[in-house]
Amino acid sequence: MNADVHSLSAAYALDALDADERVEFEAHLADCADCTAEVAEFGAVAGALGDATEQAPPPHLKSAIMSQLDDVPQEHETWPAPSASVTSLTERRRSFSMAQLLSAAAAITLIAVGAIVLAGTRGGGSDFDDVVAAPDAVVTDLAGEAGTIEIVWSAELDQVAVRGEGLADLSDEQRYALWAIVDGVPVAAGLFEADGGRFQEVAAIADVDAEAWGVTIESAEGSDAPTSDIILFADV
Template sequence: MTTVDLHRLTGAYALDALPEEESTAFERHLAGCEPCAQETAELSATAARLGLAVASTPPTALREQVLHRITAVRQETPGRQLQSRIARVGPRARALSRWALAACLAGATALGGTAIWQHQRAEDARDQAQRAAQAADEIAAVLAAPDARTRAAGLAEGATGTVVVSRDRDRAVFVVSGMARPPGGKVYQLWFDDAGTMRPAGLMNPDRADQAVLLRGGVDSASGMGITVEPDGGSQHPTSAPVALMTFPS
């Protein structure tokens, strides 16, 4: 392994992705390389913020809801229960059985609609989870890229932001902590700065103060990024003064 190789291992080391032999060699290298030590510290802090940004705490009542639903599951089909009740109450119930059947069919139809709605919600949740997992993998790939470079800056109202750029992967990640909520009906939009021309790069989640965002599109020749406040859904061009401007690390 050469010294040049060691200089390119900051991202992998920050994510604990190096084999033991390479990790030991890189730690010896850190002792005498201030630029690598600083960049490793910045990437480690970014990785920690990323973990906080994508973490999700389950609702406190989730366990009780699951246990309650388990106890409410029927052990016998509704049809069998209905037949046994009709047999017990005699001929009068049999005379009314067609009304009971109609009621059961109506109930089944309603339950069927509910089941379809619940199934759709489950499918939507699964798709959302898959997209989130894919985004997290892409973000981690940028952080672990051998050429990943970082730049941190203070933002308004005490927030802090870090941009991580991998030119080899042609992607950038923005990690923010303590971001104030935008005004009602507004959203923070990210932009690539292409020599003074702002190119849309995605939206931030207005409900999260801490988050990591994979900027949409390739870095290309962008020299930096900006953040503006835009109408919900975003804009094709900035409609307000930048909240922040950050140059990309070289």
């Protein structure tokens, strides 16, 4: 076994070794804890790549990521001058396989981060504006000592856009809870967290014909019915 046997872990995990190399490496693997750990790590990454192909990212997310990657300067490999030590095709294949593995893992991370960022922007400007622009949008303003909240409700979109200002920032265990009053009964319509006294969110609320809106302060987990006094209220 050559001195570079420890560098074969990635190629082994990717099934990129030939039969003789595999037999030799497996013999070495039985007595090498470091290589055993590396093979397990590379195998986990390869498994993640296989799972990731089951759910393709949205086309617009992929395009956005790839356009950003296009702007990143690429390192070009400089081939050394011919010498007595010639890199074999097998070694070059192992190097390429390792690069593929790391690049693919990085791509998964980018896509995952992009998905998280997109999820975090739900209720942002575009969604809020969509509800406001809905033909059936009904606007209700709630104002009082606790602050002001503008509610825009669209039955057609089954969404309610909520924008608050002048509100107290609550503890991590508390949230502002919006209630749609239907036939005198409060129906949960979303939890909201103020940052610097403000928030702007969009929540899904289906099959509700609200006659009024109310706001209470509840636990971060929410509740089926108000557990505290209503701090803001207005009829539709």
